[in-house]
Amino acid sequence: MRYQLSIPVIALALLALAACGTEQGGGAGSGDSVAPDVPLTGVRWSVESVSVDGTKTAAPSDAYVEITDKGRAQGNYGCNHFGADITVEGDTVTVGPGEVTEMACDKKIQGFEDTLRAAFSGKLKAKLTDGRLTLTTEKGDSIALTAERPSPLIGTKWTVDSLVAGETATSLPAGTEGKAHLTIAEDGTVGGSLGCNRFTSTAKVSGDSITLGRLASTRKLCPGPVMGLERELVQVLKQGTVKYEVKHRALTLTASNGKGLAAYADMR
Numbered sequence: 001m002r003y004q005l006s007i008p009v010i011a012l013a014l015l016a017l018a019a020c021g022t023e024q025g026g027g028a029g030s031g032d033s034v035a036p037d038v039p040l041t042g043v044r045w046s047v048e049s050v051s052v053d054g055t056k057t058a059a060p061s062d063a064y065v066e067i068t069d070k071g072r073a074q075g076n077y078g079c080n081h082f083g084a085d086i087t088v089e090g091d092t093v094t095v096g097p098g099e100v101t102e103m104a105c106d107k108k109i110q111g112f113e114d115t116l117r118a119a120f121s122g123k124l125k126a127k128l129t130d131g132r133l134t135l136t137t138e139k140g141d142s143i144a145l146t147a148e149r150p151s152p153l154i155g156t157k158w159t160v161d162s163l164v165a166g167e168t169a170t171s172l173p174a175g176t177e178g179k180a181h182l183t184i185a186e187d188g189t190v191g192g193s194l195g196c197n198r199f200t201s202t203a204k205v206s207g208d209s210i211t212l213g214r215l216a217s218t219r220k221l222c223p224g225p226v227m228g229l230e231r232e233l234v235q236v237l238k239q240g241t242v243k244y245e246v247k248h249r250a251l252t253l254t255a256s257n258g259k260g261l262a263a264y265a266d267m268r
Contacts, residue, residue, distance in 0.1 A: 044248035045075075045133055045145040050115050052141045060109050063116065065145065066248075073098075073120075077113035079105035084120075093124045093135065119143050151249045151265035153205065157183045157192075158251045163232055164260035173225040180233060181266060184210075194230040196222030201237070210253070211241045236261055 047063035049056050065075035073095065074083045084098030105113065120143060124135040133145040160180040162169040172180075182192035190203040190212065197220050202213035215238050222230065236242065239255035254260035 044148045044150075046148045047075075047078075047116065048144040048146055050112070050119050050141070050143050052115055052119065057112055057115055059116070060112060063112070064148070077116050078109045079103055079113060082117075091126050093126050095121050095124065116143065148248055150246060151251075153244065153246050153251070154184050154186055156251075157181055157266045158263035159266040160233065160261050160263045162262045163229075164252065164254060164258075164262055166258045169262055173229055175223070175225050176229045179226065180229060181263070194233050195226045196220055197230060199237075205244075208243055208245065209241050210244050212237055212239070232259075233261060235259060 043066070045065045047059040047065065049058050051057075060078040062076050063078040065073055068074060071085060071087075072083055073086055075081070077100070080101045080103050082098055082100040085096045087094045087096070100117070119137055119141050120135070123138055124143075127134045127136070131147040133147070135143040135145070158181060159178060160172065160182075161177070162171055176195055180193055180195040182190055184190045184203045184205070188202055188204060189200065191198070191200040193199070194217060197218040199215055199217040201215050204211045215234065217234075221227075236253060236255050236259055239257070242253045242255050242260065244254075245252045249265035251263045251265070252260060253263075
């Protein structure tokens with residue numbers, strides 16, 4: 001099950017890397033440029049792999065870090081979310097003690113988390129090239145990351161992974177994960193699944209709002225938890241106008257009564 005934070009690291013420090021990068025030149029003291037070719041804040045960095053003692057371990061799909069403008073590194077080790085303060089001097093990023101959630105994880109993913117946590121600590125040398133970020137420890141171990149492009153609102157299959165009430169997001173009922181989804185098409189229609197029944201409607205996007213037309217759906221009888229999820233989703237989608245927010249590969253729809261849904265970009 002994918003896990004969604006109720007509110008939405010590597011670091012503000014990386015902004016300093018951009019500022020202190022030098023242009024290559026022929027004079028004495030010139031060095032490799034560390035100036036970025038992509039914005040650093042507002043970028044979600046997907047962890048590709050961690051290399052320790054010459055052995056590279058591929059990252060699970062959920063491992064990522066995000067840059068904030070408050071000197072924090074925030075992200076996911078692959079199962080558990082984490083955060084840490086950092087400082088920077090030149091191209092050296094120093095990661096301080098952090099905090100991490102304590103969810104039970106698959107044994108293989110837990111092994112990767114332990115490896116990433118050990119590497120993402122202390123002093124790291126940072127290098128940014130063509131949207132790829134490499135952090136290298138003093139021992140020579142490294143973390144490879146890639147900048148993720150935000151998913152577009154239109155044309156993306158958004159799979160629901162939590163329900164929203166005010167500032168709180170709750171996980172879906174057991175057995176309903178991955179079943180509900182929606183896609184807004186270029187022609188102004190929207191459709192998908194409420195968990196069991198298919199639905200269609202119209203969607204007009206304006207600013208940060210989506211105005212939905214009348215909801216039409218099939219009427220199959222479904223197991224209790226799925227029907228409960230469908231009722232919750234209908235309560236959001238039938239509100240007419242909802243606010244939307246896309247953050248990288250996460251979408252939130254919120255109705256005027258504070259209820260809503262959170263979904264992720266399903267790339268399968």
